[in-house]
Amino acid sequence: MATHLPVIGGHAEGFGKTQRSDGWWVGPGITFAVFSTFIVYTTWAALQGNHYYTDPYLSPFYSPLIFVEPNSLAHGGAPVDMAWFGMWPSWFPHLIPASPAILILVFPGAFRFTCYYYRKAYYRSFAGSPPACAVGPLTIKRKYKGETSLLLFQNLHRYAMYFALVFIVLLGKDAFESFFRDGQPGIGVGSLIMTINVVLIASYTFGCHSFRHLIGGRKDCMSHCGKETIALGSFKQATWFNSRHMQFAWMSLIWVMVTDLYIRLCSMGVIHDFNTWS
Ligand code: FES
Numbered sequence: 001m002a003t004h005l006p007v008i009g010g011h012a013e014g015f016g017k018t019q020r021s022d023g024w025w026v027g028p029g030i031t032f033a034v035f036s037t038f039i040v041y042t043t044w045a046a047l048q049g050n051h052y053y054t055d056p057y058l059s060p061f062y063s064p065l066i067f068v069e070p071n072s073l074a075h076g077g078a079p080v081d082m083a084w085f086g087m088w089p090s091w092f093p094h095l096i097p098a099s100p101a102i103l104i105l106v107f108p109g110a111f112r113f114t115c116y117y118y119r120k121a122y123y124r125s126f127a128g129s130p131p132a133c134a135v136g137p138l139t140i141k142r143k144y145k146g147e148t149s150l151l152l153f154q155n156l157h158r159y160a161m162y163f164a165l166v167f168i169v170l171l172g173k174d175a176f177e178s179f180f181r182d183g184q185p186g187i188g189v190g191s192l193i194m195t196i197n198v199v200l201i202a203s204y205t206f207g208c209h210s211f212r213h214l215i216g217g218r219k220d221c222m223s224h225c226g227k228e229t230i231a232l233g234s235f236k237q238a239t240w241f242n243s244r245h246m247q248f249a250w251m252s253l254i255w256v257m258v259t260d261l262y263i264r265l266c267s268m269g270v271i272h273d274f275n276t277w278s
Helices: 026-048 070-075 106-113 116-127 152-177 189-206 209-217 230-242 245-268
Strands: none
Touching: 026 116, 026 245, 106 152, 116 245, 152 189, 152 209, 189 230, 189 245, 209 230, 230 245
């Protein structure tokens, strides 16, 4: 039906067409570059199976250690007694590298991949559909059907979040243990890097939309007779982290790479860890 009202909104149609004159492509471009670097580096590091440990530092990509290949000890691997279930199993397919990281990275990987913020970021930067507000899509224009068919798995985010909470505990334990070498308390640059890593990952996780919903967002009222309850206080804390979710998403993503790289270079003898033990 024809309307006499003026049309508000809309944008130029067509591949990358827009009337915007600002640098709308900078955000998606940086996202593409950083995210691609992360995927390439993480995949490479996870497949190495070596130089992920130097006492008392364990790379976050390899924690927790489920099984350990004993021969990796000579190449920067962890001792077998650090693994939850001991030696790398002989029944494991030989085509897959004997790397403890490949057994666990699916959990934090799934958490990031299905994150509400990252979805927006990589839908824009990788699919370009659309790459930014008021810019024509870079891919074939299709009717948006929500995350129902192809993207149905994105709804698993809340379950990935439960695993992410466990990883905070595991990485927190690693960070704590990084202040002890052979039972001697001390501190090294690696201890600080690992501690910052778990703080950033926890800050990212506590700002998760699913986490915020879990601890209170699903309720209509959290105060009691006008008084603040623990639930309301926790919800406010989660809201603080939630409003900074994008910042913590990027900081924790980059820092976890830095942490692995630092431990890897120390383990290879390329750099020296300044610490109070040596
Ligand atoms: S929404 Fe980003 S981690 Fe859950």
